[in-house]
Amino acid sequence: MVISTSRGGSAFLLAQLGAHAATRFGERVAELDLTLPQTGLLRAVATEPGRSQQALAGRLGMPASRLVALVDGLAERGLLERRRNPDDRRLHALHLTATGEEMYGRIAEAARAHENDLLEGLDDAERGVLQSLLGRIAERQGMTPGVHPGYKRA
Amino acid sequence: MVISTSRGGSAFLLAQLGAHAATRFGERVAELDLTLPQTGLLRAVATEPGRSQQALAGRLGMPASRLVALVDGLAERGLLERRRNPDDRRLHALHLTATGEEMYGRIAEAARAHENDLLEGLDDAERGVLQSLLGRIAERQGMTPGVHPGYKRA
DNA sequence: TCAATTCATTACAAAACTGAACGATTATCT
């Protein structure tokens, strides 16, 4: 019945591998002087520019007070900027700067290298099967695409 | 080339699903009044009884000072106990009590239910394929079987 | 027998997170 008791079930394996993958990716972006939450924010702003901080906080699942510190750090480094909205001067629309776009390109490259390193040992067909299975689970579990809950912590 | 850009690559999906699985399992053991680190410790003691606290701390990847508080809480509830070793009275060998064994049985049951809930939508053949693929990745990445790094945090 | 090492525990300082409060701006209601 049980295929591999020594390594645990698929659920445990999934959690274990997920934590491992997140840690490894964190090491890669650390070479760009970025933390995991910072990377998640940059990704969110890159895919949906112009959103307010409150909207992003809700989407990333973190309190707005925490997002302020994140934005501060990235804005000081010139990676993203707050733009006042003339229509509603309460909110700050977030956009990537040119430097931020360039940095996002490096992040994407790191993600590709990370993925290739993680899936080493699987051929193309197997990678396709894995992607399909994981995608179906994610959809069934109702997960928000592109948002990593663990990126809430440093 | 890219199969599913909306949900990210397999590595991201893996990290995302892993965090989700860990959170969900945490909710399940919370009904047993257990935190995730406590559950990880109980599992470690159940699979390798009689180890010293220092050995377990190294295995679980947490400082020994942190393990003391964990053991204190579980010992007060009568789930595990410290036994002095006559040969070396410095170290405390950890063992599950009868109550602890019973609790571990409930944890195992929760794990089965959790796994079944997570893999809902996949038939037996697909589950086997997933288990095989994840197991190969875990082995290739040199992961320690049965140890979840994320259980370090509550 | 004395010094050095190991184990468990405690104490302490540093960091992170949360929730509430605050000014500024806008929306709603009469």
Added chain:
DNA sequence: AGATAATCGTTCAGTTTTGTAATGAATTGA
């Protein structure tokens, strides 16, 4: 129009974690 309520970003204080170093008991080795 005017007054009140709600929203946005920000700040602040309080609480909770977390890792490092110091302590005491016990063992090992010279």
